[in-house]
Amino acid sequence: MHHFTYTNGVLHAEEVPLPRIASEVGTPFYCYSHATMARHYVVFRDAFGKLDVSVCFAMKANSNLAVVRTLGQLGAGADVVSGGELQIALKAGIPASKIVFSGVGKTDAEIRLALACNVGQMNVESEDELVRISAAAAQLGKKVRIALRVNPDVAAGTHDKISTGRKDDKFGIDWTLAPGLYRKARELPGLVPSSIAVHIGSQITNLVPFEAAFSRVRELALLLRAEGIPIDHLDLGGGLGVPYDHSAEPPPTPADYAAMVKRTLGELNCKFTFEPGRLIVGNAGVMVARVIATKAGASRSFLILDAAMNDLIRPAMYGARHEILPVKERPMAATVRPVDVVGPVCESADRFAQDYRLPHLEPNDLVAFMTAGAYGAVMSSSYNARPLIPEVLVKGSSYAVVRRRPTFEQMMALEQLPPWLV
Ligand code: LLP
Numbered sequence: 001m002h003h004f005t006y007t008n009g010v011l012h013a014e015e016v017p018l019p020r021i022a023s024e025v026g027t028p029f030y031c032y033s034h035a036t037m038a039r040h041y042v043v044f045r046d047a048f049g050k051l052d053v054s055v056c057f058a059m060k061a062n063s064n065l066a067v068v069r070t071l072g073q074l075g076a077g078a079d080v081v082s083g084g085e086l087q088i089a090l091k092a093g094i095p096a097s098k099i100v101f102s103g104v105g106k107t108d109a110e111i112r113l114a115l116a117c118n119v120g121q122m123n124v125e126s127e128d129e130l131v132r133i134s135a136a137a138a139q140l141g142k143k144v145r146i147a148l149r150v151n152p153d154v155a156a157g158t159h160d161k162i163s164t165g166r167k168d169d170k171f172g173i174d175w176t177l178a179p180g181l182y183r184k185a186r187e188l189p190g191l192v193p194s195s196i197a198v199h200i201g202s203q204i205t206n207l208v209p210f211e212a213a214f215s216r217v218r219e220l221a222l223l224l225r226a227e228g229i230p231i232d233h234l235d236l237g238g239g240l241g242v243p244y245d246h247s248a249e250p251p252p253t254p255a256d257y258a259a260m261v262k263r264t265l266g267e268l269n270c271k272f273t274f275e276p277g278r279l280i281v282g283n284a285g286v287m288v289a290r291v292i293a294t295k296a297g298a299s300r301s302f303l304i305l306d307a308a309m310n311d312l313i314r315p316a317m318y319g320a321r322h323e324i325l326p327v328k329e330r331p332m333a334a335t336v337r338p339v340d341v342v343g344p345v346c347e348s349a350d351r352f353a354q355d356y357r358l359p360h361l362e363p364n365d366l367v368a369f370m371t372a373g374a375y376g377a378v379m380s381s382s383y384n385a386r387p388l389i390p391e392v393l394v395k396g397s398s399y400a401v402v403r404r405r406p407t408f409e410q411m412m413a414l415e416q417l418p419p420w421l422v
Contacts, residue, residue: 002283003033004370009329011368015397018288018327022366025390025401027290028307030377032062032402034070034395036284037373041074044276047258052271056100058238059085061277061374062285066393066402068092071280077120079238079275083110090117100235100273102149102197104171105129111136115144121273123149123197123235125172130185137190147195147235148182150175152216156201156209156239159318165200165213172198175216182229194230195273196221199237202278205251207260210239214264221268234265235273242282244371245321254279278374285373287312287389288327291365292344301339303361308343309350310383312369312376316349324352327366330359341367345384377403387411 003014010017013031021031045055056077059068063085068078069092077098078089089099101114102123111133114122124130124146137144151172154165164171173181178196185193200213214236221231241251252260261272289307296302314320324341338355352369361367377391391403 001039002036004036004286004368006329011325011327011329013286013394013399016394016399018286018368019366021392021394021399022288022290022327025392026405027288027366028305028311028389029405030285030287030372030389030391031399032064032067032281032285032373032391032393034393037067037070037281038074040280040284041071041076044254044274044279045075047254048261048272049258051258051262051266054098054271054273056098056273056275057280058275058277059089060378062281062376063088063378064391064393064402065092066391066400067281068094070393076280077273079277083107083113086110086114086117086119096120100275102199102275106133108132108136112140115140115142118142119144121145121147121195121233121235123147124185125149127173127181127184130181130188130191134185134188134190140190143190143192145192145194145233146185147197147233148173148178148185148193149197149199149235150178150217150220152198152200152213154200154209154213154216156204157206158201158203158239158241161318162203163201165198165209175220178220179223179227182224183227186229195233195235196224196231197235197237197273199239199275202239203241204239205241205249207252207256210257211260211264214261218265218268221270231268232270233273234268234270235275236261236265238275238277238279240276240279242278242371242374244323246323280374282374283371285371285376287369287372287376289367289369291361291363291367293363294339294361300355301337303339303341303358303367305341305343305352305367307352307369307389308345308384308386309347309352310345310381310386311343311389312352312372313379313381314375315352316347317379321353322372323370324356324358325368325370326359326361327368330361332357332359336360345386382411385411
C-alpha cells in the first residue's frame, strides 16, 4: 500500500500534486511519502508480536538524511555498510546502540570509527576482519558485540546480481567454518561473540529460501550454545521483496514472514534484528520525469525523457521493471502503440522499458516511475555530466526538498587543473 494516488485525474504524493513539485523544483526528481514509509515500518515491526525485535533500516536502500531521520523518529535503528552511512545515521539522530555495522570489507579506519562511536553490533565477514576488529577494540579498550555473518549456501531465487547467500558469493563465512571462528572469537580480546547474522539476498518473493537459511542459523546457534558460546541475538538481514510488477504473484506479507521466523527460530528465545531496506522505502518513492520528445523509428516508437539511467539505474543494471504512470490520468486509447521509454544518455542500455503501453503523451507531459524509493537515488551518478537529481519528502499537504540539485559550479567544485594545464 502506498500514498501515490490520482485525485481529480492528477497523481498526488499524499495531498501534494506532483505537477506542483515539478514546476517548483524542476524535473527529474525523486519524491518520497512520509506516510508510506511510516506505515511500512510499523507494519513490519508489529508483525512479530511478542518477539524481541529491533528493526535496523538498511540505509543502502535510501540514505537520505531526512528519510533516515523519519524512520529513526519512529524508533528504527540502522544497518550501515560504510563510514559514510554510519555518519549519516548518527547525524539523523539514530542512537549508536541501534546501529549494526555490516559490509563485506571494512577498512581499519571504518572499524575504528564504529568502535569509537560504540555501535551496537558489528557483523564480521571474514577471519581477517575478526582479527582486525579485535585488535582495534583491544587498542581502544572497548568490547563490541559481534555476529559472524554466515553464508548458509542457499539460493534465494532472486536476480543473480542481488543473491548473496550461495557458497560462491563473496558474502559471509561458510556456515560449516563458522563454529571454528566462533571458538577463535571467544579467545580474542575486545569481542563479545553472542550473535549470528545472515542475509541471503534482496527482492526475495518466496519464504522457502529464508526458511532454509534460518534453519541453518538455528542449527548453528544450538551447536554454539552446547559449546558454551552464549548466542542470544540473531540478525536475520533484510531481503523481503515488494511488488514491482502487478501482473506477478505478490510477495509474502510481513505477517507471513514473521510467522515463518517464529516457527523456525522463536523457541531459541533470542533477540532479533532485521535489516529491511526495500520493504520500508521501495514503494514510498517515485521518480518523476518530463517527456522531452517522442520519436517514431522504423519499427519502434520512443518516448524520450529528461531522466536517464544515471538517475535510476535498476532497469539497465538488473532488467528491473518499474511501473510508469502518466502524472495526468489519460484514457488508454485502444489504438495506442507501445513505446520504448528511454533517457538521453548515450548508451542503448539507457532504456527504462521496452514496448510499454502508455496513453498518448507529448513533450512536457510528466510521468512517474513507481516503487523507486529503494536503490534509486542512492545508486544515481552524474554520468554524462548530468547533475544528481533532487529528492523531495512529502508529509500530508507539505513538501520539502531534502537534497538539492547541485549547480554546475557545485558539480565542478572538486575538479581542478594541474599546474601544467593552467
Ligand atoms: N542487509 C544486508 C547485509 C544487505 O546486503 C542488504 C541488501 C540488506 C540488508 C537490505 O536488503 P533489502 O531488504 O533492501 O532487500 N541494488 C539492488 C539491491 C541490492 C541489495 C544489497 N543488499 C537493487 O536495486 O535491487
